[in-house]
Amino acid sequence: MLREFAMPDVGEGLTEAEVVTWNVAAGDVVTVNQVLCEIETAKAAVELPSPYAGTVGKLLVEPGQVVAVGSPIISIETAEAAAPAVEEDTGAKIGEVGKDGRVANLVGYGARPGAVTRRPRRGTTPPPAPPTPAPVQQSHSAATSRRESGFTAISPGGAGAGAAAGAVPLAKPPVRKLARDLGVDLRSVTPSGPGGVITRDDVQSHVVTPAAPAAVAAVGGVRREPIRGIRKHTAAAMVSSAFTAPHVTEFLAVDVTATMALRDRLRATREYAEVKLTPLAFVAKAVCLAARRTPELNARWDEAAGEIVYFDRMQLGIAAATPRGLIVPNVRDADTLTLRELAAALGELTATARAGRTSPADMAGGTFTITNVGVFGVDTGTPILNPGEAGILAVGAIKPTPWVVDGELAVRTVCQLALSFDHRLVDGEQGSRFLADVGALLTDPGLALTW
The missing domain is CATH 2.40.50.100 (RNA polymerase II/Efflux pump adaptor protein, barrel-sandwich hybrid domain)
Structure with missing residues (x-):
């Protein structure tokens, strides 16, 4: 057969x-x-x-x-x-x-038809299941049911009126917000989702691309590559994040001389002989400890549910540059690992990513991300949040720098940190406290014993 x-x-x-x-x-x-x-x-x-x-x-x-x-x-x-x-x-x-x-x-398998329902609101009875898209002349109860199910029915004179005749297209609130941010009129969007739902992809496909400038005589050759795979996914994710979460970035210069001295001592011990102990491992440990004191940085804004989701475990994403593009695999339950275990996990994660063998499951469910721009000799940057996460920390180059110690000028080992966070759920005070805690731990790693 x-x-x-x-x-x-x-x-x-x-x-x-x-x-x-x-x-x-x-x-x-x-x-x-x-x-x-x-x-x-x-x-x-x-x-x-x-x-x-x-x-x-x-x-x-x-x-x-x-x-x-x-x-x-x-x-x-x-x-x-x-x-x-x-x-x-x-x-x-x-x-x-x-x-x-x-x-x-x-x-x-995917979810069974009709098996996915929204959690009922506290103090109310569960809403009825959303009905099949009906003609424009729908009853008040049908419209109410759609609102309760997480979708918004678009009135005949408003967004969605340009859809198929007699149909009332639906759109979730985040999709409608994305359309407003990108300047897309939902009345011109043809829904592709189940039951006539306007999806995020539908909106993004209607973004008007500026007309290309008139062709001019080019000096030398040009090369064109199709936008697909990881590059296509990264571009869509970054655009979505930039237009969805209000970003705030704060910067901090940190004297990491003591941390680098501790690393040298540990690398000489038998316990760390077979582990590649990098500065990133110390940063990761500091991030996990700081998040315990400021849990808002290990959280997620759930627009559809109208909730802030706090996580009791940190799924730590590490931005990795690979031949296929930028990916962000996660160290699972990073806050439960020792410094040695974190160093080993980071080494394995990096090797897998560079070999192109990171699975989709290893990149799902992250709650906070670290991006190490210092490996390229860059001092700092303004990182864009990984979609759905509350914070991302950029780690700059670690290098000798003039520094004032006890009123005297000295040469110290210094690193620049840049923290971007989602201002919807992280206030300036919380973001500043988190960044200061990370910096304090890297300045004096002995503080970890007191927290």
């Missing part, structure tokens, strides 16, 4: 992926879970295993081609009795729709 294998959703609700290389060719015999190809999503490179055993019939896409999730990428001739490699009680194979309407993928 000739079976087609569709591009699966490898996690995080991604809608497309690029086929980087094929590991098989037409006529090859493959086994279940044998790697067919390497794909690159907007977040990471992933190896795609075969769900069938059989003979490759045809490769349906070329290397370098971007494919939508659910589109066939390869056909495999299997025996009649061949069983799918990934199967639940729905009987669906990877990329196929099961009996319950969900699409099977490498990391499980």
Whole structure:
């Protein structure tokens, strides 16, 4: 039987992926879970295993081609009795729709239809399920139900009136705010979401791009590359963050002479002999300790729910420059790790990222980010928040600098820190206290024993 294998959703609700290389060719015999190809999503490179055993019939896409999730990428001739490699009680194979309407993928199934509901507001009864989009002449109860479900029905004379005739498109409040920030008239947007919902991608696709200047004679050649993969995801995330969260950045110069001396002493001990102990490990430890005293920096603004979410564990993101672009993998539960464990985790994270093997799951769920611009010899910068996080700390170059000590001029080892935070949930006092605590710990690491 000739079976087609569709591009699966490898996690995080991604809608497309690029086929980087094929590991098989037409006529090859493959086994279940044998790697067919390497794909690159907007977040990471992933190896795609075969769900069938059989003979490759045809490769349906070329290397370098971007494919939508659910589109066939390869056909495999299997025996009649061949069983799918990934199967639940729905009987669906990877990329196929099961009996319950969900699409099977490498990391499980999506939510069951109707299973996702909003938590009821405190002191009220749960709101009714949002109805199917109705004609413009809707009842008062239907409009109320939509508002309670987290969507806003757009009136006939307002945004969304330009959608399909007789339909009332929906848009969540964050999407409507994004449209206002970007100057997009929702009446001109065609909704693509389930049930006629206007999505964030719908709005961003309607951003008016300034007309290109008239062509002039170019001196030398030019090179053009398509915007896709990690670069495309990073650009969208940074634009969204810049226009959603009100950024505030504060700067602090820190004398880290004592910390660098401590690092030299620890590196000479047997316990740290096989661990690469970098200044970043000390910064990470200081960030985790400071966040305990100022938990607003380890939090998230939930616009849709109207809540601030505080985390009791820190999922520490480390911005890493890789050949594929900027990614931010996380050190899980970083606040529970010792200095040695943090150093080892950072070393493993960096090696995995540079090899292009960071999985989408390792980049999800971050709560605070550190970006080390000092490795490029840069003193400081104004970092943009990783979307959804309350703060990001930029660490500048560590170098000898003239410094006043006890009224005398001396040469000390100094580093510049820059903290950007979301002013919706972090006030200036809280941001300043957090940054001062990080600086104090790096100036005198012995303070950690007193906190």
